């Protein structure tokens with residue numbers, strides 16, 4: 001179930017919201033101070049934000065949310081009686097996803113919230129999926145499939161092999177030195193040597209042998225990923 005944070009101090013509006021948002025898990029608060037605390041402890045999929053609040057201004061809070069790493073990806077819908085054009089322009093310019101004027105129709109509000117949630121789901125799954133040549137990467141799950149004729153064949157990789165392949169595949173044809181790959185994939189592990197890179201590239205080549213993609217040796221320089229050969 002999607003989780004929403006509503007920051008609204010009017011109890012009348014809240015009754016309408018409870019009806020409109022009954023299909024979601026909603027946390028309500030009427031002060032920005034509470035909202036900050038809730039945001040530091042929980043993950044939310046969307047925020048509904050009133051502009052006039054007892055302890056501050058919603059637009060300023062929106063600016064604050066947009067500047068924080070933890071909250072900048074959460075879509076925010078402004079809910080306000082101050083529907084002058086200048087307010088709307090300001091809200092959109094500091095990152096609001098939508099602006100709903102009070103009084104509102106609960107069913108329209110529900111539809112707009114659902115639309116925003118669907119949009120952010122789509123954006124998220126796009127950034128999690130990465131495709132190059134016939135290889136399809138599911139980044140959070142560290143999985144790779146070879147896709148041919150619409151069929152997917154899973155490639156069994158260790159976490160390290162996955163990171164190595166992803167690093168190469170994200171920049172096709174770019175030449176990566178062994179040193180760079182050591183720093184990027186192995187990080188601060190000092191027990192590894194150039195030979196370690198060669199060994200792992202050897203394993204990767206075997207594992208993706210059925211793919212059209214290949215890892216090419218550039219003598220004297222390093223390795224590069226070629227999407228087809």
Ligand code: CA
Pocket residue numbers: 008009010050051052053
């Ligand atoms: Ca208010």
